[in-house]
Amino acid sequence: MNEPVLRAEAVSKSYDGLSVLQGVTLEVGRGEVKVIIGPSGSGKSTLLRCLALLEPVDDGHVWLDGARLSGVREKELAPHRSEVGMVFQRFNLFQNMTALANVMCGLVEVRRLKKAEARERALQFLERVGLRDKADNYPEELSGGQQQRVAIARALVMRPKAMLFDEPTSALDVELVREVLDVMEALARDGMTMVVVSHELRFAHHVASSILMMDDGKIIEEAPPAQFFSSPSHERTRRFLSLVE
Amino acid sequence: MLASFDKHIFWEALSSRPYWHGALLSLELTCATLGAASVLAFFLALGALSKSGPLRGVVLVYNWLFRAIPTLLLLLFVWNGLPQLWGAFTGGWYRPFLAAFIALALNEAAYMSEIIRAGLLSVDPGQELAGRALGMTRGRILRRVIVPQAIRIIIPPTANEFITLLKLTSLASVISLYELLGASTIRASQDFRYLEAYTAAAVYYLAIVSVLMVFQAQLERRFTWRSTARRRRTVPAMAHDAR
Numbered sequence: 001m002n003e004p005v006l007r008a009e010a011v012s013k014s015y016d017g018l019s020v021l022q023g024v025t026l027e028v029g030r031g032e033v034k035v036i037i038g039p040s041g042s043g044k045s046t047l048l049r050c051l052a053l054l055e056p057v058d059d060g061h062v063w064l065d066g067a068r069l070s071g072v073r074e075k076e077l078a079p080h081r082s083e084v085g086m087v088f089q090r091f092n093l094f095q096n097m098t099a100l101a102n103v104m105c106g107l108v109e110v111r112r113l114k115k116a117e118a119r120e121r122a123l124q125f126l127e128r129v130g131l132r133d134k135a136d137n138y139p140e141e142l143s144g145g146q147q148q149r150v151a152i153a154r155a156l157v158m159r160p161k162a163m164l165f166d167e168p169t170s171a172l173d174v175e176l177v178r179e180v181l182d183v184m185e186a187l188a189r190d191g192m193t194m195v196v197v198s199h200e201l202r203f204a205h206h207v208a209s210s211i212l213m214m215d216d217g218k219i220i221e222e223a224p225p226a227q228f229f230s231s232p233s234h235e236r237t238r239r240f241l242s243l244v245e
Numbered sequence: 246m247l248a249s250f251d252k253h254i255f256w257e258a259l260s261s262r263p264y265w266h267g268a269l270l271s272l273e274l275t276c277a278t279l280g281a282a283s284v285l286a287f288f289l290a291l292g293a294l295s296k297s298g299p300l301r302g303v304v305l306v307y308n309w310l311f312r313a314i315p316t317l318l319l320l321l322f323v324w325n326g327l328p329q330l331w332g333a334f335t336g337g338w339y340r341p342f343l344a345a346f347i348a349l350a351l352n353e354a355a356y357m358s359e360i361i362r363a364g365l366l367s368v369d370p371g372q373e374l375a376g377r378a379l380g381m382t383r384g385r386i387l388r389r390v391i392v393p394q395a396i397r398i399i400i401p402p403t404a405n406e407f408i409t410l411l412k413l414t415s416l417a418s419v420i421s422l423y424e425l426l427g428a429s430t431i432r433a434s435q436d437f438r439y440l441e442a443y444t445a446a447a448v449y450y451l452a453i454v455s456v457l458m459v460f461q462a463q464l465e466r467r468f469t470w471r472s473t474a475r476r477r478r479t480v481p482a483m484a485h486d487a488r
Contacts, residue, residue: 052378054377054378078377078380078381078382079380081377081379088371088374090371092369092372092374093375094372094376094389094390095369095372095394096394096470098472105381105389106381109379109381109389110379110380110381137472138470138471138472139470140470140471141471141472151375154379155378155379158379
């Protein structure tokens with residue numbers, strides 16, 4: 001049986017007594033693209049952060065490529081984080097580094113590659129997101145769409161086993177959304193395992209293997225796009241879809 | 246009125262050895278103090294931002310103590326009081342410069358720690374999050390991402406602290422350290438040419454602060470992350486009507 005790349009098993013999480021995740025179970029197989037939708041505060045981002053090993057879970061387990069990583073100590077956890085790529089809503093590019101240095105950073109600081117080799121590889125990945133000519137520009141000098149593409153390259157260059165996207169286009173001007181979605185679609189076509197929190201329903205329809213609806217810290221529905229949009233089984237999903245579209 | 250200003254005495258004072266020496270001493274004391282205080286303050290700031298309650302408590306007490314005690318009192322305490330408290334400090338190695346350095350650095354670290362804390366807090370938390378997501382350790386994130394960005398915020402208030410310290414070094418004349426102001430007071434008392442003696446001292450202060458301001462501007466440019474800002478200095482701007 002094919003081992004899922006990412007697995008969350010009955011994951012619960014609360015902040016200051018406020019329960020954000022309530023026993024979420026999720027499996028992402030190799031090459032699958034899961035799109036998570038749901039109202040704000042439903043726990044989407046928190047789930048993603050737990051999968052990225054950025055937040056310890058209170059209860060349940062997180063598995064990455066067959067290894068259980070929940071409960072692992074901070075020091076030993078850090079290298080595992082580089083095996084999962086994370087893309088943030090607000091890009092979070094290192095402001096004090098050029099686009100190239102941003103993409104090189106993980107290779108040099110985490111993988112301990114030589115500068116020349118890291119540079120070579122970073123340039124390849126900037127090329128892949130169509131930004132090789134912006135290598136020497138600082139984040140401040142790039143548009144939101146360009147920054148997000150650099151952020152994707154920064155995560156990809158680590159050759160992660162899965163990529164997580166936390167509302168990657170919500171902070172972008174409308175005309176810049178497309179260029180980021182194009183990069184993500186190409187990535188999905190190449191067989192990258194992805195979990196995407198997004199309300200870009202057309203993207204979800206095109207690319208997703210399945211769509212998940214979250215509400216109140218739980219996954220209330222999961223279905224392939226066609227079924228999810230045409231006949232959602234849950235009343236809450238129906239109401240939410242009518243609001244988003 | 247200017248007729249009473251004797252240019253000759255002024256130039257003589259300005260170029261005299263005690264002035265040179267005093268100015269150099271003030272500058273050395275300022276640099277050494279600010280350097281040591283910044284290092285201590287960096288760890289105090291990390292302590293203030295840590296999750297550990299006791300650690301935050303220690304920093305709070307330190308900052309409370311050394312911000313409350315007047316600098317002059319601390320200086321006198323360290324020079325006169327410390328040898329009574331600890332026999333080790335009665336040795337010949339315990340010079341006024343060292344005492345002034347200790348007192349001013351302890352004092353300054355309390356102020357600098359607040360400046361550094363503010364600088365660290367000004368960095369978007371998303372920067373650390375991105376570093377952690379890449380698998381970087383906290384130490385590396387601090388060194389490569391957070392500290393460089395905090396420095397940009399810290400530079401202007403630190404330049405202020407430098408200037409304040411430069412002036413505070415004159416307090417050390419009470420513990421017989423003949424820095425710039427001490428030298429000018431002695432010069433003035435020789436023939437009561439206060440005007441020339443003090444003007445000459447002011448020129449030194451002006452010169453030091455001028456150099457500092459140039460240095461500050463360069464440093465700020467270095468910690469501004471825009472390629473165009475740098476390129477403008479090497480490549481002439483393209484003409485508007487370039488066809």
